Amino acid sequence: ATNRTFTMIKPDAFGAGNSGAILKMIEEAGFKIIALKKTQLNEELAGEFYKVHEERPFYSALCKYMSSGPIIAAILEKDNAIADFRKLIGATNPDDAEEGTIRKLYATSIEANAVHGSDSDENAEIEGSFFFNAFEK
């Protein structure tokens, strides 16, 4: 079924000037851009977005990193969007990511891993609504 996922191009990839190349890979993989914006989180907003990871040891570093520079947030649509997007981006840790995936090409560490991808339809809706209102999607 056609459904949606949510992605962010993270501060490392945005800062390195890789946003265009990453968006090109996303479109060439058949994803349609439903909503798109460049923005910057502060630590509090990053903490809210990643609240599910609150108890993890990397949480506070993650919030600092995610607010360290501009990001691009986007809602994407495709058949089987969640699974296909996770395949396109590759494993969280770029050392484990398959050749040709976005993280293999552009991530620099497990934290600075270039892109985010939602892990379920439910989270895609929650995460997309964090950045975009009803008229923007």
Ligand code: CMP
């Ligand atoms: P993401 O898919 O956006 O979801 C949570 C983020 O936390 C993850 O990508 C990484 O940026 C970061 N992350 C996950 N695991 C670790 C880890 N073990 N150490 C540091 N950062 C991590």
